[in-house]
Amino acid sequence: MSLPVTTQAESLDLTAGSSGAGHQWRGVLRGLAQVVLTLAVILVFWVVFLKAAGLSPLVGRGPADVWRYLVSGPGASANLRSVMGGLAETLRDAGLGFVAGLVAGVAVAVVFTLSRTLARTFLPVALLLRSVPFVAMTPVIVLVFGRGFVAVTVISGLVVFFPTLINVLFGLRSAPAGSIDLVRAYGGGAGQIMRRVSLPSCLPALFASARIGVPGAFIGSLLAEWLDTGKGLGWRMLQDGTTFQYNDLWASVVVLTVACTLLYVAVGVVQSAVLARFGPSAGSAR
Amino acid sequence: MSAPITLNRTEQESPGLAATARIGPRGKQLSAVVGFLVVLGIWWLVADVILARGGAVPSPWAVVHQIYRDGWRFYGPNLEATVGEAAQGYLWGNVIAVALALFVLLASFLEPVAMQLAVVCYCMPVVAVGPILTVVFTGRTPMVALAALSVFFTTLIGCLLGLRSADRASLDLIRAYGGGRWQQLRRVQLISALPSLVNSLKIAAPAALLGAIIGEFLGDVNSGLGASMIIAEQQLNVARTWGIAVVAAVIAGAVYALLGLVSRVLTPWVAGTETAR
Numbered sequence: 072m073s074l075p076v077t078t079q080a081e082s083l084d085l086t087a088g089s090s091g092a093g094h095q096w097r098g099v100l101r102g103l104a105q106v107v108l109t110l111a112v113i114l115v116f117w118v119v120f121l122k123a124a125g126l127s128p129l130v131g132r133g134p135a136d137v138w139r140y141l142v143s144g145p146g147a148s149a150n151l152r153s154v155m156g157g158l159a160e161t162l163r164d165a166g167l168g169f170v171a172g173l174v175a176g177v178a179v180a181v182v183f184t185l186s187r188t189l190a191r192t193f194l195p196v197a198l199l200l201r202s203v204p205f206v207a208m209t210p211v212i213v214l215v216f217g218r219g220f221v222a223v224t225v226i227s228g229l230v231v232f233f234p235t236l237i238n239v240l241f242g243l244r245s246a247p248a249g250s251i252d253l254v255r256a257y258g259g260g261a262g263q264i265m266r267r268v269s270l271p272s273c274l275p276a277l278f279a280s281a282r283i284g285v286p287g288a289f290i291g292s293l294l295a296e297w298l299d300t301g302k303g304l305g306w307r308m309l310q311d312g313t314t315f316q317y318n319d320l321w322a323s324v325v326v327l328t329v330a331c332t333l334l335y336v337a338v339g340v341v342q343s344a345v346l347a348r349f350g351p352s353a354g355s356a357r
Numbered sequence: 358m359s360a361p362i363t364l365n366r367t368e369q370e371s372p373g374l375a376a377t378a379r380i381g382p383r384g385k386q387l388s389a390v391v392g393f394l395v396v397l398g399i400w401w402l403v404a405d406v407i408l409a410r411g412g413a414v415p416s417p418w419a420v421v422h423q424i425y426r427d428g429w430r431f432y433g434p435n436l437e438a439t440v441g442e443a444a445q446g447y448l449w450g451n452v453i454a455v456a457l458a459l460f461v462l463l464a465s466f467l468e469p470v471a472m473q474l475a476v477v478c479y480c481m482p483v484v485a486v487g488p489i490l491t492v493v494f495t496g497r498t499p500m501v502a503l504a505a506l507s508v509f510f511t512t513l514i515g516c517l518l519g520l521r522s523a524d525r526a527s528l529d530l531i532r533a534y535g536g537g538r539w540q541q542l543r544r545v546q547l548i549s550a551l552p553s554l555v556n557s558l559k560i561a562a563p564a565a566l567l568g569a570i571i572g573e574f575l576g577d578v579n580s581g582l583g584a585s586m587i588i589a590e591q592q593l594n595v596a597r598t599w600g601i602a603v604v605a606a607v608i609a610g611a612v613y614a615l616l617g618l619v620s621r622v623l624t625p626w627v628a629g630t631e632t633a634r
Binding site for chain 2: 113192193211309332
């Protein structure tokens, strides 16, 4: 799970392009060209996939169909509004769980750092649970928490909680010993060390967890909607499948993927801003 | 891959933490056992005391008993179906990811595009693709495809980062002795990519299982762990629903641990990769 910690910094560098002072414009242009190329690859892949699978045009919809359905065709604005309504519901579901999981993960990591005994006792359990695919437990969670938004929040929260706990915990522990000693030498206690050294040095780990958590929270809430709450895009797609609304189905997938990717990138942008503020060496122990 | 190593380092070097960490391996094992017992105890307490009337949380013993009663006749075919899908998806996803990583290594201007593709793949919710795949394919193909999709991102990124982490000086050395691009790849880059690749293959195993189970949730098959979990839930067979979930978790954990052992055999030079566990 610690792998994505390194992932985030690297992939971010790629989108940032060259950082030389005089080459900023060229870097931006190159970044744009890469994004366009990626989009083109996706569109080509989409069309080829439809052709290769030999789908009837009734079932398999191409990029043009989705564009017509959402943007240019008759009734497009109503379609767009209704898909966006579903998306808003899903975002609310996913967002609540995401924030709850993130906050709880950081809180428990701080407690584990302050108390070695608690960490020794419960960290092995947490490390074990980290490899548990919680989304696969959705039926159990629905049994326990009922068919409401609590179940949705719990699922998306659990998906985010364990990776955050583990990543942030290791981030907190990677705080430079020299800085800790400095705070201690000037009379600072455990709280001061936590606030001035450990928390800043765990920021990269925190943001990495937030980033890898974005798709997880989406998947968790979509599945919960699909299986029980009867709201949001997850539910809509179930209905689309059974009532042959394939335009709506394909459009929902596109909208979801775009939303999730944008959020993922947005976390990355916030991350680079914050890390620039705290200095790139924050958490450099990795 | 680096975090557990840092943990060991801080424990040894930082005087502040070392003072509180003077406990032998025996003591660590003991407190881990205590931790598991406490969690089991809380589960038991919740099941039989706090939520006893709702009946939604069976006690650990009830779950184990149900697993025992269902036995191999129930779990055998279901395991075979789900693990088969997950294994096929695992293979496909990883092979495609490694192939793409090697291709991108040779055509390095495509690397940012490959990275972005991987991110989009990662962000494309499997739950959203599932319905389409179940419309497009029949039988168990959608589950295999979802399992493959679930492992693609981590393996591609892990492989690329590993290939890139090759030591500059070693690459130069090969060149100085007259070796070409292929020699550099074979003697330096593939070896330096191994720890990170093996690590992502380890992370991919539970992910593939999850992909297969989600596929069964969404698709219309009636065997497999995911499918029978839904059926048990709808029949309000609480203990069986929990039992299947526990079995799925145990399998995911077991494969993860097994691959951890394999990684220690394959890449022994990575000091204590998972000893922090």
